[in-house]
Amino acid sequence: MKGNYKIAIIFLDEIHHIYHFITTAIELSKTNEVHILTHTGDTRFLSEALAELNGDKVIVEKLPTAPFRAFTDKLKGRKLPRKGFWIKKHQEYILDNFDAILFTDYFHHYFLKARKHRPIKFIYVEHGTAGRAYSYQKDVLDFDLHLLSGESEYRSLKKMNLLNTNFKITGYCKLDAVRDLNTKAVFSNHKTTVLYNPHFSPPFSSWHFLGLEILEFFSNSEKYNLIFAPHINLFNKVGGDDISVIPKIYFKSPNIHIDLGSEKSVNMAYVKEADIYLGDVSSQVFEFITTPRPCVFLNTDNVEYKNDINYRFWKCGDVINTIGELDDALRTSSQKFQEKYKAIQEAITEENYYREEGSTASQRSAVAIIEYLDKNL
Known part of the structure; x- marks a missing residue:
């Protein structure tokens, strides 16, 4: 396993996406250059989570949306930039400078259309456990590598003819991210x-x-x-x-x-x-x-x-x-x-949730990504 790739993770969503990619990002950053590409708004929780999980090697790169779009977003009370405008502004930079992009949702279409001859690979991981029909869309076939959380997701995708050529069952990385978090209970009564x-x-x-x-x-x-x-x-x-x-x-x-x-x-x-x-x-x-x-x-x-x-x-x-x-x-x-x-x-x-003694889901996900890139780049 070689590694030493430049990997982008797109984060333009609410904070519930963070725990689905952050520990994989940290594992990847041990042998690769990992950038979390995000907006210029409030990303304190992302930074705090990286600090809590010893993710100091992960680079958080804030990229602005166009000034006019930022103005209209503010007028409409949007906390986050509209993905399409942000992507169009930065897609050439991203496609030209990274070996792979990791997505946690189906907002890859602009990148897919603009990729053309470039060798950059698209990787997909769910931002939650596959459940409703939203998890089983034909868009999943657009990705070069799909990381699955377990056997149930694998069987469902296979039955629906939505199983990617390249996939790997690695487990549920969020469980790694929250395993050691200590939080104060809301209630102290016995109800x-x-x-x-x-x-x-x-x-x-x-x-x-x-x-x-x-x-x-x-x-x-x-x-x-x-x-x-x-x-x-x-x-x-x-x-x-x-x-x-x-x-x-x-x-x-x-x-x-x-x-x-x-x-x-x-x-x-x-x-x-x-x-x-x-x-x-x-x-x-x-x-x-x-x-x-x-x-x-x-x-x-x-x-x-x-x-x-x-x-x-x-x-x-x-x-x-x-x-x-x-x-x-x-x-x-x-x-x-x-x-x-x-x-x-x-x-x-x-x-x-696939489990394996001796390794975490995040470690297995990082290994799967690196092995795929070694083989296909």
Whole structure:
């Protein structure tokens, strides 16, 4: 294995992408020149995460969007530059100066069109565990190398004819990144803590159907704590919900903690603290069940889910349709978990995340990338 390549990682997204590439970047930086190419806005969390994980060799390179685009982004309240304009401004520099680009989402099309004869390689890694149909798009075939988290993703892609010519099952790097993080618990009482983690997309998210009723349920509860930590894009994405829709009384409830997008909402702090997971179609539940625990799912749109791979996570707990079923579902969740769901969760985790004694997912990912570049450059 040779190494000594110049590798770019594009980071133009919300902070929930960081833990999916950062430890691979650090491993690669031991024998290669690694640049995280990003915007000129607030990237403090990226820098702090690199410092926390001893990533001092990784170069963070801030590239500005065009002045006019920056002005219009500011007018429209965008925290992040629009990817297309940023890419068009910098694509020639990137394509001419790097051996490979690592992507965590499907924003590679401008690069793909402009690459032409250049030998630069495109590498793809998911920014989460493959779950809904979003993970299984034909765009994945555009990449030269695809790193997979486990056997389940491999089987699904193969069945759908979406398996790249070059792929490697390496594991789930986020688990490496958050393994040693120490975070203070939200609650110090002895109540059962529930994590409510709705998705951001209206057709799938329970928030748009039952969200406020769920907050009201817990505000009246003497038995449960609630951590309301939705997908970061629910309130932070342009066009997403406004925080004003949440009555202020819930922010003051002693047994409710609301986090709409801080670092703790993406570093598995709440996942580790909670006793029960309450959600809909967010793949965060797959992270939750790496330590098996009770789950309850909200099917607010009455989806026929039992034979649909996009709802595989609903095998991990009871599925309910209305707020009226919530109390009973929570009350019986621990017993049902022991009787039925624990074994299912353990099997799903085994399928989701490849593990290997003597190495981490990040180390295996770095090796796979270097070996691929050795062979193809």
